[in-house]
Amino acid sequence: MAELSIGFTESERARVGELYWAAFRAKLRIAFRDDAAGAGQVTAALRPDRTLVARVGGEVAGMCGFHHGGHGAVDLSWARLRTGLGTVAAAWAALALAPLERRELxxxxxxxxxxxxxxxxxRGIGSALLDAATELGARHGDQWVQLSVVDTNPRAEALYRRVGFETAGHGSIGALRHLYGFDRYRTMRKRTR
Ligand SMILES: CC(C)(COP(=O)(O)OP(=O)(O)OC[C@H]1O[C@@H](n2cnc3c(N)ncnc32)[C@H](O)[C@@H]1OP(=O)(O)O)[C@@H](O)C(=O)NCCC(=O)NCCS
Known part of the structure; x- marks a missing residue:
């Protein structure tokens, strides 16, 4: 079974980045010149202290980021983008990423x-990560744990329902759907206790 904890080592960063980029590439790709630039920026920007990691046999098998204290798992600040990409590419990336930003509540x-x-x-690793995130929310004193899922991912939505998440709202990114490959998304919540 997987072992779960917060954080990853610098030697695990590339693996965590690879997983994150593979899963969210379709949404994030438009912000960057090419895959290498996107994967590189995202990997460098990952924060171990905002990442729950699942390991199997000591190897990273999954992750779940979370927001806390003004920071999420991928800290793509303007300063970081400008240093990594230069001013023009950073300005485009910041513009393209803005509609995807999640606010802390x-x-x-x-x-x-x-x-x-x-x-x-x-094999239950996703469910275990969601349980660990729920426990983390309770430890932080939060009443709810929340996530968003796009309309093109019904299997993930089915998993969230199965572990106790319910729909809390809907949204649409409207005309931007052509850029990001999805239109509607659903916000789902679960009580932490
Ligand atoms: C969604 C995801 C994290 C689930 O992790 P997991 O360890 O497979 O989850 P569990 O074993 O606890 O539960 C299995 C359920 O996950 C969902 N699932 C399985 N493969 C999936 C996939 N490729 N994409 C989305 N959901 C998937 C299904 O609901 C599945 O149940 P089913 O086999 O009865 O259909 C994982 O499939 C994944 O990384 N998918 C790609 C990235 C993604 O879609 N992330 C969610 C963005 S909101």
Whole structure:
């Protein structure tokens, strides 16, 4: 079974980044010149202290980011983008990422991307990460744990329902759907206790 804890070592950063980029590439790709630039920026920007990690046999098998204290799992600040990409590419990336930004909410642990390596899916690791996130929310004193799921991912939505999340709202990114490959998304919440 997987072992779960917050944080990853610098030697695990590339693996965590690879998982995150593979899972969320479709949404994030438009912000960057190419895959290498996007994967590189996202990997460098990952914060261990905002990442729950699942390991199987000591190897990273999955992760779930969360927002806390003004920071999420992927800290793509303007300063970081400008240093990594130069001013013009950073300005485009900041513009393209802005509609995807999640805000922190009082009393709510907002999750920031859950993914499990393809070869480890279907064995309960995603569910275990969601349980750990719920416990983390309770430890932080939050009443709710919240995530968003796009309309093109019904299997993930089914998993969230199965572990106790319910729909809290809907949204649409409107005309931007052509850029990001999805239109509507659903916000889902679960009580932490
Ligand atoms: C969603 C995800 C984190 C679930 O992790 P997991 O370890 O496979 O989850 P569990 O084993 O606890 O539960 C299995 C359930 O996850 C869902 N699931 C399985 N494969 C999936 C996939 N490729 N994409 C989305 N959901 C998937 C299904 O509901 C599945 O149940 P089913 O086999 O009865 O259909 C994982 O599949 C994944 O990383 N998918 C790609 C990235 C993604 O879609 N992230 C969610 C963004 S909101």
């Amino acid at each position: 009082d009393g709510v642990l907002v999750l920031d991307g859950i993914c499990v390596a393809a070869e480890h899916r279907g």
